[in-house]
Amino acid sequence: EMATVGYDIDKIQPTTGEPKDFDEFWTNTIADARKTPLDTKMVLLPEKCTSTLNVYEVSFQNERPGSRIYGILTIPKAPGKYPAILKVPGAGIRPYNGSSIGDEIIMLEIGIHGLPVTLPQEVYSNLGTGALNGYPQFNMNNRDKHYYKRVFTGCVRAVDFIYNLPGFDGNTVGVTGGSQGGALSIITTGLDSRIKFLAAYYPAMCDYAGYLNNRAGGWPHYY
DSSP states (O other), rough: OOOOOOSGGGGOOOSSSTTTTTHHHHHEEEEETTTSSSEEEEEEEEGGGGGSSEEEEEEEESSSTEEEEEEEEEEESSOOOOOEEEEEOOOOOOOOOOOOSOOOOOOEOOSSSSSSSSSSSHHHHHHTTTTTTTGGGGTTOOOOOOOHHHHHHHHHHHHHHHHHHHEEEEEEEEEETTTHHHHHHHHHHOOTTOOOOEEEEEESSSSGGGGTTTOOOOTTTTO
């Protein structure tokens, strides 16, 4: 068996200062993204539906026209208003099958790479070793062009998508994910005040500068 123990964790202090224009930057970034209509598309996947749940492949525009986020939406068949969970992905390039934790919750599981999530595995494998190999480092020193800038806005636009669903209760939405998805969960919660609960497990992207202060830093280990 293995366990993880934190020692004097209350004494761990941030090693990176917050940029003076941090809030302004993200407020403007999200506002600019929202100038692009969602242009929602939904395709029912009958083979994935159950007696109580409908399952769709969905997509919506993100930060500019033609830039889309794709995912799998699982939504109760019974008429009513339901809470929702946004499930954000761990690192990598892969297809998604959708998730559910019961027949009274809306679940939206998204990919982050701007391509459909129901393609053959070969497509994702080729991208992972080809065009998208090393994507976390793409434009890592340029905050306006960094790969994750589009990803972060896409997570907020996913919440916009949920709020536009007729079956959503209009209030209760949470976000969850592990590793890269743990980081995206924390980041989405920080950027979007509509998130009511957060479940992040083994989150990445934490304490990047730890290496400069005699401790480990988080994936993807920019230092």
